[in-house]
Amino acid sequence: MTSADPIPSSASDHAAEPIRRDFIRQIIRDDLDERRHEGVHTRFPPEPNGYLHIGHAKSLVLNFGIAEEFGGTCNLRFDDTNPAKEDPEYVEAIKDDVTWLGFHWHELRHASDYFEVFYLAAEKLIRDGVAFVCDLSADEVRAYRGTLTEPGRHSPFRDRSVEENLELFRRMRAGEFADGARTLRARIDMASGNINLRDPAIYRIKHVAHQNTGDAWCIYPMYDYAHCLSDAIEGITHSLCTLEFEDHRPLYDWFVDHVDLVHHRELLAPLDAQGWHEEAAKPRQIEFSRLNINYTVMSKRKLIALVQEQLVDGWDDPRMPTLQGLRRRGYTPSALRLFAQRIGISKQNSLTDFGLLEQALRDDLDAHAQRRMGVIHPLKLVISNLDESHEETLSFPNHPKDPEQGTRSVPFSRDVWIEQDDFAEVPPKGFHRLRPDGEVRLRGVGIVRCQEVVKEGDVVVAVHCTLDPETRPGMPGADRKVKGTIHWVSARHAVAAEVRLYDRLFDVPTPDDEDDGGPGYRAHLNAASKRIVQGWVEPAAAQLPAEHSIQFERIGYFVADRCDHAAQAPVFNRSVSLRDTWATKS
Ligand code: ATP
Ligand code: MG
Secondary structure, eight states, X not given: OOTTXXXXXXXXXXXXXXXXXXXXXXXHHHHHHTTSOSSOEEEEOOOSSSOOBHHHHHXXXXXXXXXXXXXXXXXXXXOOOOGGGOOHHHHHHHHHHHHHTTOOOSOEEEGGGGHHHHHHHHHHHHHTTSEEEEOOOHHHHHHHTOXXXXXXXXXXXXXXXXXHHHHHHHHHHHTOSOXXXXXXXXXXXXXXXXXXXXSOEEEEEOOOOBTTTBTXXXXXXXXXXXXXXXXXXXXXXXXXXXXXXXXXXXHHHHHHHHHOTTTOGGGGGGGGXXXXXXXXXXXXXXXXXXXXXXXXXXXXXXXXXXXXXXXXXXXXXXXXSBHHHHHHHXXXXXXXXXXXXXXXXXXXXXXXXXXXXHHHHHHHXXXXXXXXXXXXSEEEEXXXXXXXXXXXXXXXXXXXXXXXXXXXXXXXXXXXXXXXXXXXXXXXXXXXXXXXXXXXXXXXXXXXXXEEEEEETTEEXXXXXXXXXXXXXXXXGGGOOXXXXXXOEEXXXXXXXXXXXXXXXXXXXXXXXXXXXXXXXXXXXXXTSEEXXXXXXXXXXXXXXXXXXXXXXXXXXXXXXXXXXXXXXXXXEEEEESSOSSTTTO
16 A cells, blocks of 8 residues: 555455555555466465564554455464574464464465475486585685676585585484584585575585484574475465565575476475375566664564563563553554554665554544543542432443443542642643643543642642532533543452553663664663553452453553453553654654
8 A cells, every 4th residue: 555545544444444455465466467377375484483463463464454355274384494593482472473463374284394395496406417416615705706897606516426415415414424514515606796696505515403303403494595495395486485585586596497396396295194186387576675663673683682681571571562561551453453554565675663553453442442541640539519329320431432431330439539730739721621720520520620739748639629519410511611531440349450551662762773883772762661560440440351452531541451451450561652752752
């Protein structure tokens, strides 16, 4: 969708979404019109070396969204070719996140499911004279590679015979050599202007156990080799990846063409044991720009550091840009989809404003979240013309614009909590809430007038008011105008709640400034990004189930914490404030 397209008001309302016209969907439409493919098959290929973050959500929404729109399929494939950094903990978390976002994968695969196919394909490349075993060390390979302005030099091992290469490669697999002693390389072009084509490595020796294949292998395929062949094996028609792989595309195509699974289906024989009958196809790689958001860091390495150095409270810290963190913060799957639609897809690298993510959440919750009342900085208000034992039950709509959300009972009594901010002894100009001798409407109750301010020293501890009975709902004066309306919670019925006031994790737009001579992201952590206060909430808020989102009227959107919330001891996380308070700061 381009920025000129109308924005759907509700992300969950799929039918109302406008047709998206980004360049990738245009390519797919053309491919289908010209009958280059029978159907559309995409994949989401995370490496299980960390938790998914908001950037992955962009790729998920794109890949699963396209499959859905074109009546195709999308696989979830773990790109697990680098065993040293991978872990089953991440595999499980990724599956959980994808499911939470509401996506259903067609097949669940691992690149490692294809290790035997990759191996057979490598032997084919050797037999075809386009791959060789090289004995140069990593440093030597680097020295031979040349630079952007100078061609590389041929490895002295480049012209080994097919027989010698096959024998050495088999011995690599058998574990006869130490890590790094040899590599299998493609024999392409050491003078290519594209350095990726200068005899790139296909296999490296690594005596490391693998999270999926255990000790079965001590040689592992390189990403550039494994990724494109995995796509080809699964019959992926459009392999969507981020822009940094643009320069790798010629190599992607080179491997796909030289292995040529479409005409060498015998290479797929190892998959028969699995019961998989793959329709190999020639995939096409298309690149789009990755998501970057200000006020955050997104590389897995930095997210891991934040967790390990305990700068945050774990992967699901509500301030983290991980999907687990966003979920705990109260982000909904529909808000994340809405955000992904609004940012759209292009080839232009850019920095997205964090405010756009927050606005998607506000718009989603404004439409769907029920309203409750809660007070986070309490001040006692006593209605002196009511009996001390006065008690009644009021009926409040759950949603101001959606009567279908029904009503709830809200208890009311003589003493209520209001926000400290809603009273000012010396009001600033333009202050429309309660002041000495002033009037304000207590939401759903009527108009109260402040008669007395009770202080301990300089501190206001209570205000005493009278309630005008003529302004109660249903009375003739119910519509009498006053400038301000404030929320409240009956003190006798209120439930004490832990309220976690979260804000952005970093307090500058580009925290990751090390490369530009800055102090780095650790120095830009926002000290005010987490404040915990004890507030009071109405009973109907305390009783909400964990992970339920609401708006505390006039305060913001909150979610009952996924882990810690209980009806007797409620815990609410602030998901987002009602208005963007950062727009004016930056
Ligand atoms: P990182 O650089 O943070 O480690 P990655 O790109 O290595 O991320 P993968 O697990 O390999 O992470 O990514 C899985 C898929 O998600 C890939 O197709 C990748 O292009 C995509 N992806 C990752 N980060 C982003 C991002 N910021 N914006 C859009 N797509 C992304
Ligand atoms: Mg990666």
